[in-house]
Amino acid sequence: MSRKSFRQAINEALRQEMERDPTVVLMGEDVAGGMGAAGEQDAWGGPLGVTKGLLQHFGRERILDTPITESGFIGAAAGAAVTGLRPVAELMFVDFMGVCFDQIFNQAAKFKYMFGGKAKTPMVIRTMYGAGFRAASQHSQCLYPIFTHIPGLKVVIPSSPYEAKGLLIQSIRDDDPVIFFEHKVMYDLEEEVPDEPYAIPFGEANFVREGDDVTIVAFGRMVGFAAQAADAVAKAGISCTVIDPRTASPLDLGSILESVRETGRLVVVDEASPRCNLATDISAAVAEQAFEALKAPIRMVSPPHAPVPFSPALEDLYVPSVARIEAAVRATMSAGARRAA
Amino acid sequence: MGDITALVMPKFGLAMLEGKVAAWLKAEGEQVSAGEEVAEIETSKITAALESPAAGTLRRIVAPAGETLPVGALIGLLTDAATPEAEIDAFVAAAQERFAEAMASRVSEVAPEPTRLDTPLGTINVLEAGPADAAAVVLVHGFGGGLDNFLFLQPALAGRYRTLALDLPGHGGSTKTLPGTSPEAMAGAIGALLDARGLERAHLVGHSLGGAIATAFAAAHPGRSASLTLISPAGMGEEINTGYITAFLAARRPKALTAALETLFADPSLVSREMVDAILRFRRLDGVEAALSALAAANFAEGRQKIALRATLAGLSLPLAVIWGREDRVIPAAQAEGLAPPERLHLLDHVGHMAHLEQSAEVARVIGEIAG
Structure with missing residues (x-):
């Protein structure tokens, strides 16, 4: 066990699954680095360095640079998946996903259903999302609700390095198309991550805090914010349950309902x-x-x-803050108090 | 002018560098007797009570509940009711200044890390502490446990012995491939550890299923076993609370696992959220689920133990001690009867299935008696 960043956790998950299963391949823009140019092998390791070092280990047969043609390589990934590989495609920014909606919505998500359950589509699309990176409106969106809307897709939003590794391993082993969301300001976040491979099941929420007064549900980067807010209001005697559903689809609604029946109050935090x-x-x-x-x-x-x-000033105001979550928790408490009185 | 006794952040276990005052069990102004529990201290592994080193009045709480401080930091003080406030203030200021100096000059402390040994059975993860030339003591945990179970006992022994706490196959940082599911097969891990470390003989300490495994090892290798200390061992009677094992294996949420783990202790407040999270994380590692299920199915089922080592134990001729918590809710303490001569049979009050965590000092004393 050692401290690893979110980026390293994802790299390790990819490496371990590629070692375990020879059908796992990576594809994306600059994941091999340098587009085949001499002297530029693994120059980037993907646009944010997540796949760095994998090329030397697994070679160009399994680490595939693609042209900047999302509809092309996402379609290729879907085709590779139905014909026996387990592709992990990196689509730099989720904001660009619009150009390949047909491949995702009408092809990958539908194969299993339209072929009577006889086809499986074990593909993963890793993609960056989220604000706070000073990247403006075309590179900062949280588009996971759009994918959550589509039956046949699984939507994974890890909230920490530990979660990222276990959820990505599960994503690769899953037989359905998975959209895996990586928040771009979380890549340098560090925590203890086991060296051994492990999988975190989908549709099983994590109870980050367990309290009696308010249930806070949050996703991705907002989970850490919600935990901070819970710790802050704890000093005022308000105890919160913080639930990280981990996956938006499937959603562990059962755990959320169970918790709300215990606390009677709900705050939901979503960066989208x-x-x-x-x-x-x-x-x-x-x-x-x-x-x-x-x-x-x-x-x-x-x-x-x-x-x-x-x-930057407006972007900082735009993103839900710990203070806003705290205020929402206090608001549910005082509303409850008024009603009780 | 009264004597002032400092209450400091205790060090529970080799890896503890800091702790949190979870709760004060006494208020300022209350009388405290020596050995009485004054505060609950939460570490990254477990919550445990701080026992007062002396009698007196708790005159000052320096660290309120919720505060996290390094080991050795002043958290409160005892003195008599007559000591003036000014004197207490001066004592606190002096103690904090000394501690700050000590911290500044302390080389950044690193908790000892376990070592992963390559053995013919696969990787064996072991945490070692104590002088390399001292007699070896091997600490063997039970079903679903790990070397962390000895975080209090190991430091208590490490002054006198070369202690080796291992993760059994299927557990912690060791291989998840079992050499077999019987205690005899699992005992191979003890031999593999001794071989990897070039040790001919060791004193054996085994807890629960680890007790059965240590017994099986001693029977197979009498020459390598210097003594045997069993803590709530498995295999010594039919009855076992398989409800605990089922609940442990089924628990997916912290709440459910906490409820299961509380069965292990006489005082359920010992179960900390960190302990629960660590076990949930361990259970997700590739291969663990299969290994634990196989071990459980082979050794325990429907309220019964499938292993019987009482006769094996009776046939051993080596120094033997048995420790059992009277409030053990996993394997009843009644099974201790007749296992060892009366002077070597230690039934502990207010202790559950985890005597080594619940009363580590007493367990260390018993081991010292038979290991010499």
């Missing part, structure tokens, strides 16, 4: 734009299925319905 995001989805499900347990209105903490601003 506020309309039709995971916060609205979870809030709707809880309002429908556990309304009688609620002691206060559900609170959602999301950014404003606007493109991510390029101005």
Whole structure:
């Protein structure tokens, strides 16, 4: 066991699965580095260095540089998956995914169903998401709600290096297409990560904190923020359960409902734009299925319905903050108190 | 002018560098007797009680509940009711200054790391402590455990012995491929460890299933076994709470695993969130699920133990001690009866299945008696 960054955890998961299973291949822009030019082998290790060192280990047969043609190589990955490989495609920014929606929505997600369960599509698309990188509105979005909407896809949003390694290993071993979301400001985050391979099952939420008063559900980068908010309000005597569902699809709604029935209060934190995001989805499900347990209105903490601003000052205001999560928790507590009185 | 006794952050285990005051069990102004529990200290491994080193009045709480401090830092102090506040203030200031100086000059402390040994059975992970030329003591954990189970006992022994706490196959950092599921087959790991370290003989300490494994090793290799200390061993009677094992294997959420682990201790508050998380993480490692299920199925089923080592133990001629918590809710303490001569049979009050974690000092004393 040693401390590893989010980036190293992902690299290790890829390496260990490639060692274990010869059908696992990587493809993407600059994952081999240098587009075949002499002297530029593994120059980048992918745009943010995540795949660094894999080329020397596994060679160009299994680490494939692709042209900047997302619809081409995502389609190739889907085809490779149905014909026996386990491709892991890196699609630099999720913001670019729009050009290959047909390959993902109408092909990869549908094969199993349209071929009567006889085809499987074990492909993973790794992609970067999230604001806070000063990368402006075309490179900062959290588009996981769009993929969560599509039956047949699995959507994974790891919240820490430990989670990233175990969830990526599970993604590669899974027989369905998986969209794996890596928050670009989390790559240097470090924690203890086991050296051995391990898989974290999908659809099994992690209880990051267990408390009695308020349930906070958060995804990805927001999980750490929610835990900080929970620790801050604990000093005022408010104890929170913090749930990281880990996967938006499948969603462990059972754990969320069970917790809300214990606490009676729910705050959902989602870095994605506020309309039709995971916060609205979870809030709707809880309002429908556990309304009688609620002691206060559900609170959602999301950014404003606007493109991510390029101005650093505005971008910092845009991203949900620990302070906003704290305020939402306190609001559910005081609303509950008024109702009780 | 009264004597002032400092209460400092204790060091529970080799790896502990800092701890958190989880709760004070006494309020300022309350009387405390020597040996009485004054505070609960949470470490990265376990929550345990701080016992008062002396009698007196808890006059000052320096570190309130929730505060995390390095080992050795002043957390409170005892004195008599007559000691003036000014004197207490001066004592606190002086102690904190001394501690700050000591910390500044302390070479950055590193917790000892286990070593992964290559053996014919695969990787064996071992944590060693104590003088290399002293008599060796091998510490063998039970089902689902790991070398961390000895975090209190190992330092208590390491002054006198060369201690080796291993992860059994299927556990912790060791190979997840089992050499077999019987205690006899698993005992191969002890031999592999001794061989890898060039040790001919060792004193054996085994807990629960590890007790059965240590017994099997002693029977197969009497010449390599200097003494045997069994803590709530398996294989000494039929009855076992397989509900615990089922709950342990089924638990996916911290809450469910916490409830299962609480069965192990007389005082359930010893189970910390960190302990629970560490076990959940261990269980996800490739191969662990299969190894644990195979071990459980082969050794325990439907409230019964499938292994019987009582006769084997009776046939051994080596120094033997048996330690059992009277409140053991996994394997009943009644099974201790007749296992060893009365003076070598230690039934401990207020202790559950984990005497080595719950009363490590007493367990170390017993081992010292028979290991010499």
